[in-house]
Amino acid sequence: MKYREAWQKAAGLLEDSGLEEARLEAEILLRHTLGISRVQLHLELERELHPNKETAYFQTLKHRLEGVPSAYITGEKEFYGRTFQVDKRVLIPRPETEHLIEKALRIARSYESPYIADIGTGSGAIAITLALELKDAYVYATDISAEALEIARNNAAEYRLGKRLTFYRGDLLESLPEMVDILTANLPYVPTTETKLLKGEPLLALDGGADGLDIYRRLIPVLPGKLRPGGTALLEIGIHQSEVLAKYIKEYLPQAAVEISPDYAGIPRVVGITLPS
Template sequence: MTTVAGLMRASSLPALETRILLEHVLGWRRTELITRDDEELAVASVDRFDALAQRRSAGEPIAQLVGSREFFGLEFEVTPEVLIPRPETELLVEIALEQMGGLEAPRVLDLGTGSGAIAVAIAFSRADAQVWAVDQSAGALAVAARNALTLLGMDRPLNLLQSDWTCALDPALRFELIVSNPPYIAQNDPHLSEGDLRFEPRTALTDEADGLAAIRTIVQTAPFFLSTGGSLWLEHGYDQAADVRALLTARGLSDVRSKRDLAGIERVSGGFFTA
């Protein structure tokens, strides 16, 4: 007889990962794994768990195995088409909401939206916001559209657009806030061939250059779409803050600054358009 308790003991995965996979396979809550741990499990459920556990042992991300990841208190669909939302990116949402304080129906643009995590989290937190989200990947936009429908409903749709950064945007559009979590890993960074990154879309991770190419493009083009007094905020690598601040300053943005994540790393940099 195979039980939850038996699978927990026999699994070679960390206990937390085993529990997450069991919750997913069985459709049980965590408390049920405890209170029903001695129940006999269906063979099909055991086989499905074993298959997922093998894929996890081979390195496949938990988020892709279960098809979702929590971000900013919301559960987002995740597929191999999109970057897995990460806790450090919540700082970008927090900054966005702070910058929107006092603005009525602010217009917000998320460049490279992926799963839509940033755009949807902003729209969910500010029902009056007008949020645009662009991505060059049609597959990513399909995931973002499903997340928006699930989490925001039909009455608060995102304005989704397939675009290489700002290229396809209406030149007449202006935003009080532009945010982006662009690819910022250098092409030769060994982390690209390690851990979860091996299974995520490479175009969402690296610019196939020095890690600053996409950021340079955004810094040069995004201010054309900022209203006077609007701001641009970018997530970047742990060692890129000084370079990003220099790019923002050279572009003519004012009050340029970097903000630290919970680990104390300068994770997001931004500035204001006053021209």
């Protein structure tokens, strides 16, 4: 069996199971099995697949068909042009979260040396990306999970960020050592009844309560304690949540400016909260 044939067969199996990006996932798993780059795979599509590699490849497909996310099988996920280590201890970074990054970068570049906090950092993808993109920024990253912080620290070590990125364990803002200019948060926002659709990922990183907003309801009232006057918090949300959350913000932070930004699919994705100066 040639590389091309194995890829096509695997893509068909994944497609039959209902996966939306079957061909891409089949490619990712094949490259992982072979230990080669995408360019190399496409140059060698007519090469014969060794029987041992064929067995290994279709074993990884079996795991994927059983509901294990591809990123957990390969142990990595690309985000904002960089690769991050992931496993079942952390949420897999999503493409839509790159919109949160873009918003944060635009705001941060108006500061000379911004202080930024990423709350519920998980794999550290947001915090690390911001630290790498903003050479004069100081970034704090917090998470309640010691296991998640282990992954985040491993990722930070790969990019050699040194003292510009510091990790703290704690619930929401309690462990932040000082006030910051910008706060990012991709906290659990999936309604409890929908978490079963996201098999394999940690429930702690997904479950946001009945309407998905329980944790944000805890965060919003305490923002002024750690966000400087004139500072902005950027919160990632899910579909049908923007109006409910905006109303809650106006109730607890009536002087704050609220901006809702859609992602590339047109879905309201980021809620910006700017405190009065």
